Amino acid sequence: MTTVTDTPRLDSLLARSATAHPDRPALVAGSESWTYAELERAVGELAHELAAVGAGPGVRIGVYAAKGPATVIALYAALRAGAVVAPLDVADPPARTARMARNAGLSLLLTTDRSLTTCRRAVEEAGESSGTPAEGPLAHGLNWLRVAAPAAPAPLPPPTDQGGYILFTSGSTGWPKGVLLSHTNVAHYALWAAREFGLTETDRIGSQAALTFDLTTFDLFSAAAVGACTVLMPDLLRAFPRDVVGWLHEQRVTAFVAVPSLYHGMLQQGGFAEAVPPSLRVAAFGGEPFAPHLLERYLELLGDVPFYNLYGPTETNACTYFRMPPDWTADQELTIGRGIGGVDIEVLDDEGRPTDGEGEIHIAGPTVFQGYLQGGALRDPTVTATFRDGTTRRAYASGDIGRITADGRVFLRGRRDSQVKRRGHRIDLLDVESAVLDLPQVATAAVVAKDAPHTGEIWAYAQTAATERDVLAELRAVLPKRMLPDRVIPVAALPTLTSGKVDRRALSGDAAAPTVTPATTEESLI
Amino acid sequence: MTTANPAVSPVTPVSRDMNSVEDLCVLISSKITWGRGETPARLAPDTPLLEQGLLDSLAIMEIVAALDKEAGIALPDTEIVAANFRTPQALWSAVEVHRAAGGAGA
Structure with a gap:
């Protein structure tokens, strides 16, 4: 078991695989393919370029680009430079991107030539001055743009003073909240998943979701942890379940994590039942409820291919898991399972005491985030809670209502908020x-x-x-x-x-x- | 086992002429949620619908449903693929092939 202290940095996962598996494919997108050695070299070179425009520890960088090799290189290079990096969605209106940049205290945005125009709009709205923002070209068709913020945000405390990862969630104040994760927060989950799913360097991980979506930390970092190949699905296919099924076949995908909506579509419109991808070796779902009768059908179709239910808010990564029994049927209650290795789950009542009845699900352990970034500053909403084993832990109150059984399995009931x-x-x-x-x-x-x-x-x-x-x-x-x-x-x-x-x-x-x-x-x- | 679109019940069909790619452009345009600064009239037969991010999965469902309900063209699931939605012209070609094969409706 990997302990917290020796959890490596995310960009070190890449560097290690570049040493162990230099000639294995790391990244495939359409006709483009990068070996681990090539990806590592590109990341190292871009990290130098970024350092020259001010990237380093304490700097927060947004990567505003459609999913592609250059985007992945940009994310890794920012991490390598010691910065905190935030994937951003080019489909978001520039006004919203500007709010996210201000809220998270991003001082630099990286974008592709294709998205440069909309990125400029976002940077202008996010910045203080009305003039043309400073910008310049980088390798791989990338560009940097500087956000003219009114003032530098307060420095981040350790461990994120040495870099980290920001994912955004919808927030009740009308401002998307930046979820600040440390290298360890993300890497702990990525390493756990790689072990649990038995990933090796021969695996091909199908990456279908936008990189702003928390499930994709598996696609990038679990792959890098073992030297497996990440296959990026073209964004254009996402709305077409039949194309997704075809892509799984063509790309000989062996490991796949997606939301139930996509699985539903692949079964109902995508012809999955008539063409189960023979290469598929392990699959998982998470993020929303799976329609029970469709889940039962998948278990029939997948046979002995392990199918996992993953649960976890963005604030904690996936933090519970349940390997679906092949003979599970739609009339049975579905559990989200137990905490992943090193993570403790507790259900607390309104008075903050562990309960066997329904209560709020609390999550503690190495995957729990550092806090929210609002107005550029870090706010840690975690609570100190005493679990039923008598240990007091820093815990994230998920807002999800559920119950926990004596053997640690958790059942979800709903949300307590909006x-x-x-x-x-x-x-x-x-x-x-x-x-x-x-x-x-x-x-x-x-x-x-x-x-x-x-x-x-x-x-x-x-x-x-x-x-x-x-x-x-x-x-x-x-x-x-x-x-x-x-x-x-x-x-x-x-x-x-x-x-x-x-x-x-x-x-x-x-x-x-x-x-x-x-x-x-x-x-x-x- | 699956119907083209279970969300749409066969109420009184509104008949819509679907005789040209221009007719199809009008239908597609009506299913896009246009924002400020975007002019629906600019939709041309070669407009790259997917590359420009004009169509999401809901819009695609609505277009398929409207073709069925309003023009009696029931595209099978096998035709609901990215290649057929890249441009209005691509979808029009799929409609014509489907009609030529005798797949008018039911």
């Missing part, structure tokens, strides 16, 4: 709501997750004279597509409770309701 999962993405309804409220033509608004028959949909009820279409068009300029409401319902007034609070339960259940009229409806909804 967060929902839609198509694998964690979305804070208040984040969406604050974007709606920011629109000048909206007086007030409430954003809710709908009950049946619209389960899984997010609707915005807005007091506005504008049309649904206009509001959606405005929202598209400030929210990523994954966060757009499914419907915008213009209303004369929002229903309220006697407390004066918006009656969100009524809105969630109110099936169609094109108009919620004031006064009378308000009373009847109480």
